[in-house]
Amino acid sequence: MSSDSSSSSSKPLPPGMVIGPDGKPCKICTAFRNWKPRVDKSKQPPNAPAGQQKTAAMMAAFASGTGFTASQSQAQSQSTIGVEPTRPANCPPDVEQLGNATWTFLHTTAAYYPEKPTMQHRVNMLSLLRALPVLYPCSTCAQHLGENMKAHPPDVSSRTALSKWLCEEHNEVNERLGKEKFECTIEKLDERWKDGPSDGSCD
Numbered sequence: 001m002s003s004d005s006s007s008s009s010s011k012p013l014p015p016g017m018v019i020g021p022d023g024k025p026c027k028i029c030t031a032f033r034n035w036k037p038r039v040d041k042s043k044q045p046p047n048a049p050a051g052q053q054k055t056a057a058m059m060a061a062f063a064s065g066t067g068f069t070a071s072q073s074q075a076q077s078q079s080t081i082g083v084e085p086t087r088p089a090n091c092p093p094d095v096e097q098l099g100n101a102t103w104t105f106l107h108t109t110a111a112y113y114p115e116k117p118t119m120q121h122r123v124n125m126l127s128l129l130r131a132l133p134v135l136y137p138c139s140t141c142a143q144h145l146g147e148n149m150k151a152h153p154p155d156v157s158s159r160t161a162l163s164k165w166l167c168e169e170h171n172e173v174n175e176r177l178g179k180e181k182f183e184c185t186i187e188k189l190d191e192r193w194k195d196g197p198s199d200g201s202c203d
């Protein structure tokens with residue numbers, strides 16, 4: 001069941017569900033914890049037996065169409081009713097998994113880009129980056145990225161320049177999401193995306 005189908009109903013949207021540019025709930029723009037309904041502990045009878053609480057949790061999950069595995073139901077009935085559910089590994093990506101995988105690809109690609117790129121390298125890298133605001137599945141993310149890229153165009157002139165440019169783009173998103181900023185020096189970027197720390201823990 002797609003969350004888009006709920007846009008025409010009068011059901012209230014879960015808090016944190018992101019609305020896309022088309023005015024509809026955008027599932028791929030939203031973190032899983034914000035579209036998966038939680039079971040509200042306060043609505044359970046105070047002395048409801050554990051089994052009854054478990055059934056209520058399962059029914060809520062089935063009603064939402066998000067499914068529920070036996071291990072999840074067990075875990076939820078034991079300790080996490082009213083708490084964020086665990087995301088099953090075989091679910092489609094949410095905004096966080098997609099973002100993490102995309103940043104991993106982009107930073108790693110920048111880390112291995114030549115210090116002296118040919119014209120062909122530059123053209124291909126620019127095509128890859130310029131495609132993102134058009135094709136990136138999280139439409140709200142793509143919109144922000146497109147605006148940023150207009151104000152701050154990609155620098156594909158060298159590996160160092162590209163890595164730093166990408167770091168700054170990522171920091172813009174980090175800042176908007178209230179996350180810590182990364183120090184955009186080539187030493188820190190190479191340590192994270194190419195060489196690993198000097199203590200050899202990643203060798």
Ligand SMILES: Cc1cc2nc3c(=O)[nH]c(=O)nc-3n(C[C@H](O)[C@H](O)[C@H](O)COP(=O)(O)OP(=O)(O)OC[C@H]3O[C@@H](n4cnc5c(N)ncnc54)[C@H](O)[C@@H]3O)c2cc1C
Pocket residue numbers: 029095096097098099100101102103104107136140141142144145166167168169170171173174177181182189192
């Ligand atoms: C183009 C793009 C736009 C996005 N826009 C949005 C949005 O509008 N709203 C939204 O909710 N999510 C957005 N995301 C997803 C968001 O950026 C994160 O990927 C997501 O929240 C998961 O975060 P994370 O904690 O796993 O770490 P991520 O932010 O995915 O970072 C992965 C790793 O990169 C390293 N890192 C962090 N910052 C930097 C940096 N500046 N330079 C180099 N390395 C760094 C860290 O080691 C970190 O663990 C976007 C993702 C992309 C690729």
